Amino acid sequence: MNRRSDYYIGRREFVAGVAGVLGALIAILVGLPIIGYLIAPALRTGSTAGWISLVPLSALRPGVPTPCSFSRLKQTGWRRMQVIRTAYAILEDSGDVVVLADLCTHLSCRVHWLPERNVFVCPCHDGIFDRQGNVLSGPPPRPLERFETKIEDGQLFIYVED
Ligand code: FES
Known part of the structure; x- marks a missing residue:
């Protein structure tokens, strides 16, 4: 008898989950510097004292x-x-x-x-x-x-x- 656990994840779900996590990491690694570059000038005080x-x-x-x-x-x-x-x-x-x-x-x-x-x-x-x-x-x-x-x-x- 072949019995699967309640926590069984199929191969397709596993690959989709890993791809999703990797995609999110890449988006964070690429997106954060771009967001920082875009908003940094607005946060500067511009003080030239x-x-x-x-x-x-x-x-x-x-x-x-x-x-x-x-x-x-x-x-x-x-x-x-x-x-x-x-x-x-x-x-x-x-x-x-x-x-x-x-x-x-x-x-x-x-x-x-x-x-x-x-x-x-x-x-x-x-x-x-x-x-x-x-x-x-x-x-x-x-x-x-x-x-x-x-x-x-x-x-x-x-x-x-x-
Ligand atoms: S600006 Fe009003 S008196 Fe100088």
């Missing part, structure tokens, strides 16, 4: 805010772009250097230095800042942002967060 060289100290005139342009590479997801920004460097009579961001603290419009009035003016809602970046009038809630600075070999550097 660091010190950047702004201007030689010799280019600054005492007491006069000097606009200095610098560029940052910014990455958001898959999009990478060069962002041009401006900071105002001011060489104080004491020899200290103050560097102010040109973004208004109200709604981030760009402020401009008006030498004839000795103030920074925001054209969007008439925000006015003094030479130190303090608010004189208008809606801006706080002074202009100051960059952290350092001087090396006669060159002014600023620390940029993003």
Whole structure:
């Protein structure tokens, strides 16, 4: 009498099961790197914080805010772009250097230095800042942002967060 166990698996079922497991393993081995490649840029923060060289100290005139342009590479997801920004460097009579961001603290419009009035003016809602970046009038809630600075070999550097 030929009696099969309750757990009997026929040859065809066994081969089909092994083929299914091998197919799943191959799909995982091939698929994971592809999925990682596709979603990795979206997970990156794109932070480019660091010190950047702004201007030689010799280019600054005492007491006069000097606009200095610098560029940052910014990455958001898959999009990478060069962002041009401006900071105002001011060489104080004491020899200290103050560097102010040109973004208004109200709604981030760009402020401009008006030498004839000795103030920074925001054209969007008439925000006015003094030479130190303090608010004189208008809606801006706080002074202009100051960059952290350092001087090396006669060159002014600023620390940029993003
Ligand atoms: S954005 Fe500068 S005052 Fe509103």
